[in-house]
Amino acid sequence: MSTIIGTETTAKVENQTRGKIIAYWVTTSLLAFFLGSGGIGELTHQWGTLGTVEIVGYPVYFLTILGIWKVLGTIALLVPGFSRLKEWAYAGIFFGMTGAAASHAFVGDYGAYAYHIIIPLGFVILVLVSWALRPKSRRL
Secondary structure (H helix, E strand, O other), rough: OOOHHHHHHHHHHHHHHHHHHHHHHHHHHHHHHHHHHHHHHHHHHHHHHHHHHHHOOOOHHHHHHHHHHHHHHHHHHOOOOOOOHHHHHHHHHHHHHHHHHHHHHHHOOOOHHHHHHHHHHHHHHHHHHHHOOHHHHHHO
16 A cells, blocks of 8 residues: 555646646746747837837947847756856846836836736746746746
8 A cells, every 4th residue: 555655646736747847937938938039029120129229218239248148048948057147147037027028117108008017027936936946947
């Protein structure tokens, strides 16, 4: 009887770990896709990014800086190893997205259901979930 209980306990632990790994990769993949594609859009000065910069009053060259950092942050999150670099990437994304939400809030950009405030805060949630679920191999 103890063998059966031990097997059931092991199976539950393995399923929880497997579920946690799947949740980590789903949130990290979504974050990487949105962050990387946004970075490429900013580097190529797509129409939506230019309008956003005009709303908050930042110079256009700021898009290039943001785009480079977003693409590098995406790469850092996805490449194996480099745990300290991943920590910096998570922190940078967190600060960048909260800064974006605050910038739009400070200039009164509440139009269209406050899209420019809610979306960056959604990315903050993805960052926090991805960071919290990361496997031991990706921690310091």
